[in-house]
Amino acid sequence: MSMNTQGRPTRIEHDIDPGGYETLSGSRGLDQAEPLLFERGSLEVTGVDLPTPKGGPNRLGSMKREGVIGLPGLAEPETMRHYVRLSRKNYAIDLGLYPLGSCTMKHNPRLNEKIARLPGFADIHPLQPERTVQGAYKLIEELARWLMVLTNTPAVAMSPKAGAHGELCGMMAIRAALDARGESGRRRVLVPESAHGTNPATAVQCGFFTDEIPADKTGRVDMEAFKAKLGDDVAGIMLTNPNTCGLFERDIKEIADLIHEAGGYFYCDGANFNAIVGRVRPGDLGIDAMHINLHKTFSTPHGGGGPGSGPTVFSEALAPFAPLPFIVKTADGAQLKMAENDGDADGEARPFGRLTAFHGQMGMFTRALTYMMSHGADGLKQASEDAVLNANYILARLKDVMTPAFDGTCMHEALFDDRFLKDTGVTTLDFAKAMIDEGYHPMTMYFPLVVHGAMLIEPTETESKSGLDRFCDVLLGLAAAAAAGDADRFRAAPVHAPMRRLDETRAARQPVLRWTPPVAEAAE
Amino acid sequence: MRYLPLTPADRQDMLKRIGAASIDALFTDVPEAARLDGPVDLPMHQTELQVERALSKLAGENTPASSVPFFVGAGAYKHHVPATVDHLIQRSEFLTAYTPYQPEISQGTLQTLFEFQTQVALMTGMDVANASMYDGSTACGEAVLMAARVTKRKKAVLAGSLHPHYAATTKTLAKYMDIAVASTAPDLDGLTGIAETIDDETACVVIQTPDVFGRLHDLTEISEKAHKHGALVIAVFTEPVSLGLVKSPGEMGADIAVGEGQGIGVGLNFGGPYVGLFACKNDRNFIRNLPGRLAGETVDADGRRGYVLTLSTREQHIRRDKATSNICTNSGLCALAFTIHMTLLGEKGLTTLAQLNHETACDLADRLSAVAGVELLTGTFFNEFALRLTKPAADVVDALVDRGVLGGVPASRLYPGEGLEDVLIVAATETNTPEDLAAFETALREVLA
CATH class of the missing domain: 3.40.640.10 (Type I PLP-dependent aspartate aminotransferase-like (Major domain))
Known part of the structure; x- marks a missing residue:
């Protein structure tokens, strides 16, 4: 009797080293490679059903367009996949703590x-x-x-x-x-x-x-x-x-x-x-x-x-x-x-x-107004208090390892400078990129300008204590890793994000601000 | 409170860890005179059900466009938006993301912005576009400021048939920048007097097509004249669907094209949020002077193609008082809605949609101009036109409401005191059925009788 293959448990091969390899598709499992719309779509395809125009005379005078615009379309299922795949390359408040100082990334109620x-x-x-x-x-x-x-x-x-x-x-x-x-x-x-x-x-x-x-x-x-x-x-x-x-x-x-x-x-x-x-x-x-x-x-x-x-x-x-x-x-x-x-x-x-x-x-x-009515006078006050409490809790948990820019308590956001990274070879930027590998969006960095290597952390009131504890544990761990001389790990980061660090200098020096048809290549 | 995860026990633990006796201890920097004793004088918190009931009641006091024969345009247009669009923009990863400052975890937003920029550049017949502005009116104002920077001149001329809200917004933005902005008289016939205003000190002329009365304008001649004098032509549109059927601003020689993108992907929303489109020629001086954000292509450390915000040395967070604009936010989610709807349409769908709009408007113009007391003022139009009535248009619109028809915008609402009391601006789109057109015709016949 053959076993039913449905539902057979996957056996784990503990002794195989997968090594690093590039996939054939460019995808990495659930992180799927997605080309530009212009490389997928076609001028002949549309994802909407519209009635057929009657044709006949118009009142456009000499203003009717004659040429082709060049806008590709996708069928509805393809449109859905294109944008859902792209969406998955974004961090979001619904995915985790988004501690951008001065940006107040709080929960967005669906009501x-x-x-x-x-x-x-x-x-x-x-x-x-x-x-x-x-x-x-x-x-x-x-x-x-x-x-x-x-x-x-x-x-x-x-x-x-x-x-x-x-x-x-x-x-x-x-x-x-x-x-x-x-x-x-x-x-x-x-x-x-x-x-x-x-x-x-x-x-x-x-x-x-x-x-x-x-x-x-x-x-x-x-x-x-x-x-x-x-x-x-x-x-x-x-x-x-x-x-x-x-x-x-x-x-x-x-x-x-x-x-x-x-x-x-x-x-x-x-x-x-x-x-x-x-x-x-x-x-x-x-x-x-x-x-x-x-x-x-x-x-x-x-x-x-x-x-x-x-x-x-x-x-x-x-x-x-x-x-x-x-x-x-x-x-x-x-x-x-x-x-x-x-x-x-x-x-x-x-x-x-x-x-x-x-x-x-x-x-x-x-x-x-929906948000304000939901909170009411009492809830709005509580929200501000919790926002301030959460920021101060982060400050209290991190202040002995990371370096607060100023003494005393803070309001809704905690500001650190980069003194704790001195002589580690790790910059504020490296530290921020390492946070990405840990599953967090980095804090606001290099702002305000009055503080060297600023890191401005605003948790907001919609974070739980256990969530803040996990976040602080990670930051403390990263600070320890930096202090231990593990600078390469920081400089390489992120390695677990959809992309590695991007070359912003190249983007600014040779600006490519839109897709253009690959005419030259086709002619060669 | 359902949005606050901290428990009373958490709060006590946290205060202890902080070393604060109470929450008040964290607010001691507030001057004593400004400390509140209790909650402010507003209602206390409410359940989801209570809030939904209260606000649904207010919503019920309004007349939605879809519930009646609806012909209101003049800068915002009722179109059908596919269900897919609203689903996708509510994906958490799009809806609840911030500005893509960390490109490694923001490629979704950045790639869609790059697609948006490309679509806008293609539609307008221009070389490049930015990642959007607040809306069409602010895009128009920013375009005039940009033209002044590019030409180093301080004089701008607006066509009288530019949407008056756009003209007012532009004048406000330019007011303290020492740029003289003048409008020609509201002109139902064309572009009378505009060409004559252009001289060697003119930074730009601003012309809307289709204009606020619905009329289409060919900008070719005026572009030639402007360029001879070293002035720029800014083409404005408030109905992006028109670009599916009419000549693009680029084709007619415009240097900058700006407009409202609401008609594609974004609902009426009582005036906002909308999405401003901003495109221009590929000229170093232009690009250096662009307002707003730009997404650009680059590669990551592994050589893989990706996108970043770029050329930010134009922007306020880097340049501060020397920035090209104070703009920080764009209209990201509305730009996304625009891009998704445009992707669904494709060129084929956009052309068909535009054709349907035009045909519906032609049918409506035929029906209404056959009514006694109505004169069609607009010879060439896309999906909007102006009528001269034998009664004040504001009264007619009011009487049409009683007959269940929302029948357009009285020109006097936009141009008070300009002698346009008898002019009605009427728009028709693919959402209007033959029954809607018949209902409008019948109601107008009654009202004008």
Whole structure:
């Protein structure tokens, strides 16, 4: 009797050395090689079924295209495989800890996705008659209310499409306010040297120039240097709080008072709001404008680099200059309407302009409000506390081996420098790449610039204690391996990722920014 | 709270390890006056079911495009998006990834961006494209800033038929950069007066085709004139499906092509998120001045082909105050949706889809222009056109709502006070059935009677 081969257990051959070999397909088991769409698809193939056009006369005039575009298509099953295979070459928050400092990679609840896809939100047009979208306006108003309460500010512009767009919104309002005061000569904006690169870039887009304030030895704004820079040409300050060293600016109220006394405004970069939501209201600290990254603090997914959303709150002083559009009540008070054009703004409003077509990132508004309502006032506060607790736990577990950049506790992210790697031959970059082999996305590295070989770790509140312990064990193990002189392992890393290190210099020196048909090769 | 894994016991253990007496001890840097005693004045946490009920109620107060005969366009278009697209963009690995800063574990995002850039370059007839912008309007504004950098000139002219939101966005972006941006009058007939504005100080002319009234424009002549004066031509589109049927911006001599990609793969979403497309000629000076992210090809340590973010010395995180733009984020997930939908369509599907859009719009134009009191203003168009009515268009649109038809955008909503009160902008797509067209015609006949 022959055995049924189905379900026969695989015998393990303990004595065979597989060696290293290249597979015939280029795949490595579940890590499947996947060519470009342009190498798989064909101009003749389509993955959609559409009715046959009638043909006949058209109204394109002389504008009809004659040539071929060159866009290949794939049948539906092939499309599915192409993109599923590619997806598997990505790290993601759903796969593991994603400790990118200042990026707030927290869990993205799927209820958010479900709500955003309700036809009443996803399938409405920004210019359809206003009485058919009252529910959408109410949702935007409700989200605006939550943001204003959480920040204790009287106004919020909802249209900015990302954090940097929100910065632009805030700084343009400052520019408009200065112009309205007849003080257009104020062009100098103070920016701490630990600031995100978007801060100086934004200031320049508003016609300002920046003046850097050094950090003191505790990682915060050097108050003496700050005071020395105040003057009647100062437009304001752009300050991230908690700052990019993961520290709360203790003197923030004094900074606000001094900048106001000097005739300037206080722009707060809200990238790190996740540390303080429900515990501290930035309006109480004296800020004049702050953008809120809904894609960080309020869990809308990062999507591999956007879309983001950056509503920007304003103080009384800047509120009149908020951009178009914004929601107002109809004359009879019965309905909501969108003030879309200059003539629609009444009373105090002196909008500085329009930042984008339509009304902002509705799809992010629905997700963020879903998240906020799920948490409530109590849950949001707990989330901030847990975010700070998790970061401090990591700091406590690592501080005797890795080298914290500053003394004391931190807020939502822990900053280390590379002193612990001194004389090991291992750099911050090598250390980060070794983390990839261990199954983790690296932390933010070489930022902020004020710290040598910076490693900025932000775990967020959605990590468990056991998960943090495993992560810390791995980092401690890597630090020990580096100290033990195992530098080659680090310099070779990663070896277990879909790719080894990529040659970024070559990419920049010989830019190949698109696929082109291999004409030359075929001709040879 | 269901999203927070720490237990009360965990929190106590962790505080002990940290050496903090309580959570408050970690917030002592907060100035005393700014410390809150209790929770802020907002509702407490809610269950999934409660949240879903509350927000579904708000969603129910809106009229979805799919539920009625729907003809609203003017910058955002109702198209069918295959189910595959929404499934794939919800893959955890795409949805919950960050910007691909670690290319070894981000090839999924990077390769799809490279595919996106190639598709956009092909469709627009340009050489290269970036990895997307926030939306079409901000892409338009950034294109004007780029043209000013490239030409080292400070004057831009916008066609009056450029979507007014795009014009306003561009003017805002340029406002403090010492770039003078002027618009010609809203022009229902063509491009009157644009060519005359071009001189040796002009950085760029910006022309939308199909324009906000739906009219198609050939840019060939104006490109020749602009180039003679050393000025650039920026071609703008708000309906990417049109590129399946009409001449591309590159074919007509444009230097930069920007537009809204929403019509392919991305739903209406009440105005956002969308995906800005940005493409230009292959010129060193252009590429050095591009805003936004770029994915590029390279090899890894084993010589295997892979992709990275590249030419980042243009960008804010490296260049800070000397960056080409303050942009940090692109519109990654929407770009992915665009690319997947375009992959499903292929050239064959895109051409057919465009043809169906055009035919539906032609049918609708025939039906509506036969109604007494309606004059068709747009001779050549793709899937959108303008009508002159014998009654104010805003009132007509309102009366159409009562008859269950969402019948377009009154031009006065976009151009208040410009004497366009009697103009209605109407779009038709493959999603409109013959019954939809008949319903619109009947309702309009009643309203204008």
